[in-house]
Amino acid sequence: MIEARGLVQTFHTGQGKNKKEVHAVKGVDLDVAEGEVVGFLGPNGAGKTTTLRMLVTLLKPTAGTARVAGYDVATQPVQVRRSIGYCSQVGSTFSGAYARDEVVDHGMLYGMSRKDAVAKGQELFEKFQLDGLWKRMNKNMSGGQKRRLDIVMGLIHSPSLVFLDEPTTGLDPQARANLWEHISGLRDNEGATVFLTTHYLDEADALADRIVIIDRGEIVASDTADNLKANVSGDLVSLELSSDEQVSIARDKLASISDDVHVDGRSVSGRVARAGKAVPGLLRDLDASGVGLEGIEVIRPTLDDVFLTLTGRSLRDADEADAPETDSPEGGAM
Amino acid sequence: MTTYLRECSVVFRRQIRMNLRNPAWVLIGIMQPVLYLLLFGPLLKPLVAQFDTGTTNAYTFLVPGLLVQLGMFGAFFAGFSLIGEWREGVIEAERVTPASRSALLVGRLWRDLLQLLVQATILVGLGYAIGMRGSVGGVALGVLITLLVGGACAAASNALAMATKDENVMAPVVNVVMMPILLLSGILLPMTLGAAWLQHISDFMPFRYIVDAARDAFTGDLGSSDVAWGTAWAVAIFALAMWWGASVFRKENA
Numbered sequence: 061m062i063e064a065r066g067l068v069q070t071f072h073t074g075q076g077k078n079k080k081e082v083h084a085v086k087g088v089d090l091d092v093a094e095g096e097v098v099g100f101l102g103p104n105g106a107g108k109t110t111t112l113r114m115l116v117t118l119l120k121p122t123a124g125t126a127r128v129a130g131y132d133v134a135t136q137p138v139q140v141r142r143s144i145g146y147c148s149q150v151g152s153t154f155s156g157a158y159a160r161d162e163v164v165d166h167g168m169l170y171g172m173s174r175k176d177a178v179a180k181g182q183e184l185f186e187k188f189q190l191d192g193l194w195k196r197m198n199k200n201m202s203g204g205q206k207r208r209l210d211i212v213m214g215l216i217h218s219p220s221l222v223f224l225d226e227p228t229t230g231l232d233p234q235a236r237a238n239l240w241e242h243i244s245g246l247r248d249n250e251g252a253t254v255f256l257t258t259h260y261l262d263e264a265d266a267l268a269d270r271i272v273i274i275d276r277g278e279i280v281a282s283d284t285a286d287n288l289k290a291n292v293s294g295d296l297v298s299l300e301l302s303s304d305e306q307v308s309i310a311r312d313k314l315a316s317i318s319d320d321v322h323v324d325g326r327s328v329s330g331r332v333a334r335a336g337k338a339v340p341g342l343l344r345d346l347d348a349s350g351v352g353l354e355g356i357e358v359i360r361p362t363l364d365d366v367f368l369t370l371t372g373r374s375l376r377d378a379d380e381a382d383a384p385e386t387d388s389p390e391g392g393a394m
Numbered sequence: 395m396t397t398y399l400r401e402c403s404v405v406f407r408r409q410i411r412m413n414l415r416n417p418a419w420v421l422i423g424i425m426q427p428v429l430y431l432l433l434f435g436p437l438l439k440p441l442v443a444q445f446d447t448g449t450t451n452a453y454t455f456l457v458p459g460l461l462v463q464l465g466m467f468g469a470f471f472a473g474f475s476l477i478g479e480w481r482e483g484v485i486e487a488e489r490v491t492p493a494s495r496s497a498l499l500v501g502r503l504w505r506d507l508l509q510l511l512v513q514a515t516i517l518v519g520l521g522y523a524i525g526m527r528g529s530v531g532g533v534a535l536g537v538l539i540t541l542l543v544g545g546a547c548a549a550a551s552n553a554l555a556m557a558t559k560d561e562n563v564m565a566p567v568v569n570v571v572m573m574p575i576l577l578l579s580g581i582l583l584p585m586t587l588g589a590a591w592l593q594h595i596s597d598f599m600p601f602r603y604i605v606d607a608a609r610d611a612f613t614g615d616l617g618s619s620d621v622a623w624g625t626a627w628a629v630a631i632f633a634l635a636m637w638w639g640a641s642v643f644r645k646e647n648a
Contacts, residue, residue, distance in 0.1 A: 116490050117490065118486065118489060118490065138492045139492075141490050141491055141492045142492040144490070146487070146490040148483045148486050148487065150481070150482065150483040150486070151482055151483040152483045152484065152486070152487030153482065153483070153484065153487075154412070154478075154479055154482050154484050155482060156412060156415065157408075157411075157412060161408065161411060165404055165407070165408045166487065166488075166491070168400075168404045169401060169404055169405075169488060169491040169492075169493040170491055170492060170493075171397070171492070210483075213487060
């Protein structure tokens with residue numbers, strides 16, 4: 061559904077002597093198969109939105125090529141637009157308009173008849189638990205309802221591929237959890253391929269079949285969340301020993317399944333790929349060697365650990381250090 | 395073509411629906427020219443005979459100028475509402491549909507022109523009511539010229555809004571552009587009253603010819619060279635602004 065090769069976006073900021081060239085996206089390669097839900101993860105300013113804007117034809121790539129739903133974004137933008145749905149991070153409806161009018165007009169811009177747009181809109185309102193809000197003005201909706209309305213707008217023409225740009229930003233935990241359920245249902249109920257950008261680790265973890273991590277305009281990893289955690293970071297296995305004499309034996313045993321063993325007093329810890337499979341064998345070895353344990357802890361890594369391993373900095377730190385997502389020439393929009 | 399017109403009409407209907415929710419704005423927009431007509435018009439009565447503009451009726455002289463002013467000022471603020479829509483993501487949502495991007499502009503211009511037509515009709519009706527004289531054909535041509543000017547200013551305003559996306563930038567730019575046009579076009583008083591140097595400067599102001607054309611049309615002198623030149627300028631400015639607006643709307647990263 062998406063095939064991008066060497067996508068580049070360069071723009072200029074400032075005037076005169078202060079003019080600066082900014083490389084927002086530096087040669088991104090991307091493949092998304094039909095039916096996949098892909099999470100595009102990275103801190104603010106990493107190049108997520110800029111990449112997405114090139115894929116949805118809102119921004120012309122400086123270099124590189126991309127085919128979306130089988131069409132070239134540079135030479136067949138209208139066909140691309142006809143095939144995709146898009147929900148931007150700022151929303152898509154006017155606060156002073158009625159929900160039904162926005163949805164129906166949007167459908168008609170896709171060439172739908174008024175009758176079809178009304179029928180499809182009402183069907184989607186029901187699916188997305190917006191019943192009773194058809195005739196409500198958008199400014200009188202909650203944040204969660206507005207985001208669901210944005211998704212309905214993006215689905216009104218039954219696209220085969222849906223782009224969601226930071227869909228849950230600004231929502232409270234309950235509204236986020238509710239929206240996750242609906243996003244999860246997009247593939248199952250609507251048959252759509254989903255490409256969503258996010259800087260929330262838990263969101264990417266919960267929603268995506270595969271996670272693509274972008275940092276400073278470059279893709280640094282692409283795999284399932286489990287594989288990323290297992291292969292890039294690994295589980296943290298921590299052993300608490302009953303006596304100082306057994307520390308060296310335990311360290312050697314753990315070193316047989318981990319390249320990264322640390323000793324701190326009677327604590328021995330190390331990163332282990334897929335600890336669930338490796339730890340039973342380790343326990344048997346330790347027992348056979350007469351090593352007594354006071355405790356054992358296995359900590360599953362988070363995507364933040366993965367990001368830290370890949371980039372040398374925490375995703376949360378990167379978020380705070382970098383500028384807000386104004387990484388596109390148009391400040392993240394239009 | 396049918397698809398294009400359909401897309402324009404979807405955008406137009408959406409815009410007009412929003413306007414109808416706030417009809418007060420149409421009336422607020424016409425307040426300035428109406429106040430000029432009612433409060434400035436009477437001051438011209440003893441003076442208008444000296445203007446040598448083909449009429450001794452103060453309102454026949456003033457209304458065409460006020461129409462052009464209405465076309466310029468009213469339409470030049472169209473971009474402000476576009477920035478509001480852009481900020482809420484509406485423009486971006488429209489731009490990812492397969493609809494022609496110039497249709498997104500033209501549909502909005504239809505709204506601006508309809509609003510201007512309503513305001514112009516009110517102004518002309520009021521003018522007739524307080525003593526203006528003018529043939530139906532001449533007045534219709536004057537209104538048509540007004541619509542061309544208004545369409546041009548609305549297209550330019552929307553293009554400027556898309557380029558700046560900031561009301562704080564738009565407002566001073568609109569002021570800087572509008573003030574010289576207002577002062578050098580002879581909208582309220584004919585430029586022939588001014589010193590020679592002022593007249594020479596105003597010779598370079600296309601809107602002066604447009605105002606003159608509207609005045610000649612109102613006085614029934616439809617075959618005058620002023621009407622031809624003014625109409626030609628109005629068409630040229632309209633075409634130029636439309637080209638600018640459409641090219642800004644078509645830009646991939648606009």
